[in-house]
Amino acid sequence: MENLNILATLPEIVLLTAALGVLALDLFISDERRNLTYVLTLVALVATAGVTWAFLSYGTVTYAFGGMYVTDPMVNVLKLFSILSVAVALVYAQSYARDRGLWKGELFTLTLFALLGILLMISANNLLVIYLGLELQALSLYTLVALRRDDARSSEAAMKYFVLGALASGFLLYGMSMLYGATGTLDINELSERIVEGQTAGRLTLVFGTVFVVAGLAFKLGAVPFHMWVPDVYQGAPTPVTLLIGTAPKIAAFAITFRILVEGLLPIAADWQQMLVVLAVASLLLGNLAAIAQSNLKRMLAYSTIAQMGFMLLAMVSGVVGGNVESTVNAYSAAMFYVITYAITTLGTFGIVLLLARSGFEAEEIADLKGLARRSPWYAFVMLILMFSLAGIPLTVGFFAKLVVLQALLGDSLQGPMLWLAIFAVLISLVGAYYYLRVVKVMYFDAPAEPVAPIAATTDMRVVLSINGVLVLVLGLVPHYLLKLCGDAMARALGG
């Protein structure tokens, strides 16, 4: 474990080199030839994904930098989906960003650095490294939100995101310092060992630290009551950036939640599970109810994200039941599956928003989707699949995401609170179905508002968006492989 093992960080090395290369090269590229930067960025992402894929197929658990950094199948699966979602987001962003003067070198380099932060968060096995990764990601994203600096709403969103995000980081860091104070270590594995062996300075410090850590994590996930930034940032940020914020960072937030709470603090699971229950229930309730009242599509999706994260948290609370850790793999791989499929679905929904936007027209109101089924039957169908997936209706992957969580939640404790939690979760998803259905209604049942311009999108975006929609459907028919991937990866992560 004392090994430096620098090769284990090859994905990050490739990405960092590429990011620096893009940064330097872009200085010499004129605005007209910006496509070159775009292509280079995609190449960098593909290369990073390739290395990660190779690691994944190799399938070993390797520690590096004296245990501060870990790479195992779970890490590589999460990384792979993060990289892919960032690449897809860039493809979707293309025409939107070009029309609005956002097609700049900064977009690419900041995105790459944010991704680097994400990869670091996923691989970090040390509280401080987690924090560093988080900050790298967050600072890049704050700047990306503010990329349209002459837009009042964008600037407001950036400000809000920055202030609240910094506060959350402060929470997290404060909590980490307490954990350090209680156990004398920053290493995740040692943390749990010392708690088990009772080498802690005091239970109170430990639990207090956990409270702050959970609050910080809840901020990053956007769970109620730490959700205030989500709707404003989702709405105010340029849509491609909203898309970035809504996908890969959620995967990373899941990764650090897993790392700190499950790998580090599993011995005191009873304490943090209670907190997560409250967060989950509040998120499901507020997210679903508030989404009904929204007329802005991005804002509605923001509240829907809050509710979806609440559902994901339900899986996190079901791993340890009465000190029994047998069902941990089941529960946490359910959460992992949920967050991955959520990212895939969210990519598609914001992809549709970007598809419909033209220069001078944002297409971010729900009413802007009116009559889409007449204008473009195919993309209306894609959006239909995505909406039903978010609502958790079968034939889409969203159903299986909800099902694995329910299965994990019910576990073997067929009586008692978990059963009620499960019933609450399915009933509140009925409320959720309403506003997803409303989007379908607007697309299919309403007539187009006025003669509208045909959809102008680049070919690569059309292709990727179609694949994205079909993927949600295919995974809804045959979820076996992705489920198995998540299950096996989680088994390795918890077993190794």
Place this chain on the structure above:
Amino acid sequence: MATATPWLSLAIWIPIASGLLLLAAGSDRSAAVVRSIALAGSLLGLLVTLPLYTGFDTASAGLQFVEKAPWIERFNAHYHLGVDGLSVWFVLLTAFTTVIVVLAGWEVIRDRVPQYYASFLILSGLMIGVFSAVDGLLFYVFFEATLIPMYIIIGVWGGQNRVYAAFKFFLYTLLGSLLMLVALVYLYYVSGGRFGIFDWHATPIGMTPQILLFLAFFMAFAVKVPMWPVHTWLPDAHVEAPTGGSIVLAAIMLKLGAYGFLRFSLPIVPDASHALSGLVIALSLIAVVYIGLVALVQTDMKKLVAYSSIAHMGFVTLGFFIFNPMGVAGGIVQMISHGFISGAMFFCIGVMYDRVHSRNIADYGGVANTMPRFAAFFMLFAMANSGLPATSGFVGEFMVILGAVKYDFWIGLIAATTLVLGAAYSLWMYKRVVFGEVANAQVAEMADVNARELLILVLLAAAVMFMGLYPKPFTDVMDASVAQLLQHAAQSKLPAAAAALGR
């Protein structure tokens, strides 16, 4: 018992594949081609279900035409299909109804034609999936997925108030089935991690969980049937849906709920089914009598038939929960017969609606003078709807009444009032619409049925008459399975009783 040809898979996926083909390639400009492809797809779909009848072994109560392949390892769920005497007729009925629906929309639907036919074809495949799935998870996936095309059908091609009706339909039925999902996951655990419906038949379950499971299933299936008092979505959905949508709703979708009672409630939680049978019988009788009276006062023809559907489905649930072979078999016969009759009634109303664009009884009168051929067929179906002997409507009702009298004379007597009420609302409506002087200029201009409409009427009339005169092929198929089902339902599955039986 694997068969060489996967007939059930073909029956499910041929309609769905042709639907997807239409979605991908069709457009309103090529409507004629689209219609032909839809017809070809539905006919092919019907064709592949025929071996299910011809090759069916009536002596066996077990599953036939079984297909089994691993589907999702994590849940131990299988792509497991099969039919027995309870379900085989519904597969055929669904495929048959799809052909009728495709023909019924032929000239009527001019807007977004490919999507219209695609919705119905996909819906058809999904419903066949519900009837042939014997894996709990697979069943649920098909069961829930049917909501999506139906939501689109009502919302896009429906009447004035279609948006309200579509939402009400979707959310109402979703509410029921979500609790069933929790019940399914629960059963998955108590059966030791299995999703097979027939594995659950043998799982001992305590009384309290049985009651809770029964209620969860009841929520899902009672809404779908629909039983009083959760029936209110049906009149709205029926009235607003296009003719094809109404036909499918009445003929097949309502049967999904009743079929669910047979597959899940009775054999999986028999003790709770017995304990709560009083509740179900009471609700069924309310449906028969009260909803029958409600149907009597309707001024809208579609609403009238919708209420009559609820009353007839009350008969079905009544038959199931009196636990004798006559009642259960009668209930199934009634389901099949109602599939033909209600489909025919909605089609007849659709024929008139296409000409006059009104569903109000008051806007008609004397249709017999302008559409004599149509009036004759409509007469037959109205008679069948009121349970006239020699039509299919009689067979099921008679069997259920016999069963009910055997169970309890008074229940049988109350159930028998349907013969009076059914005749009253069906025939009174028929009289006001068809007989008398020609009411107004619009009726005077009504042209009699064309060849396409005549074909549909003949097909449906043949089915109704055949089943009424010679029900043996229908009952023969189900006898063995019904006997086995009742045997399952009669055995207590409480852990103590199961232990005594040496399980």
